[in-house]
Amino acid sequence: MITDYKSPPSGLMSTDVSLANELNTFFACFEAAPGSANANSASANNTNVAIGAANNTCAEPTIGQRSLIKTKSDVRRVFKRVNTRKAAGPDGICGRVLKACADQLAPVFTNIFNLSLKFGIIPSCFK
Known part of the structure; x- marks a missing residue:
């Protein structure tokens, strides 16, 4: 018997795959076809890549995808x-600096996160 063993809380995992499918659809629309301008612009700066991604033909975000948008209070x-x-x-x-400067950092990082989600691009400095 393992001391202080706690069974994992039930209900956290769901067999509903609708969220996974919705996320897959959302992020798949940003993938460029091989040989396209977006695939060849890897050496371009982030602004050009973001503009290229914005021109992809993605469907209007669904309600679930809109929930991906982060607020300042979340961040x-x-x-x-x-x-x-x-x-x-x-x-x-x-961590002490991040915690102390949370009010100043939240608006900046909220903007970065939401732009990243909107254009489907992760800034290279975050990788």
């Missing part, structure tokens, strides 16, 4: 919940 909450006892990441910024 601020994540910054406030950073564990200050953990080591800094590869960028060298410690």
Whole structure:
């Protein structure tokens, strides 16, 4: 018998695949066909790539896809919940700074996250 073993909470996992299919449809519309302008623009700056992705023929986002949009309060909450006892990441910024500056960082990162979701591009500095 394992001491302090707690069974995983039930109900967290769902067999409904509709969200997975919806996310797949959303992000698949940003993929460029081989040899297209978007595929060849990997060396271009992020602005040009974002413009190319914006020109793809994606359907209007569904209600579920619109829920992917993050608000300032969502992002601020994540910054406030950073564990200050953990080591800094590869960028060298410690959790204490992120937590203390949550109110100033939230609007900037909210904009970056929402643009990333809108254009289907992850900034290279986030990879």
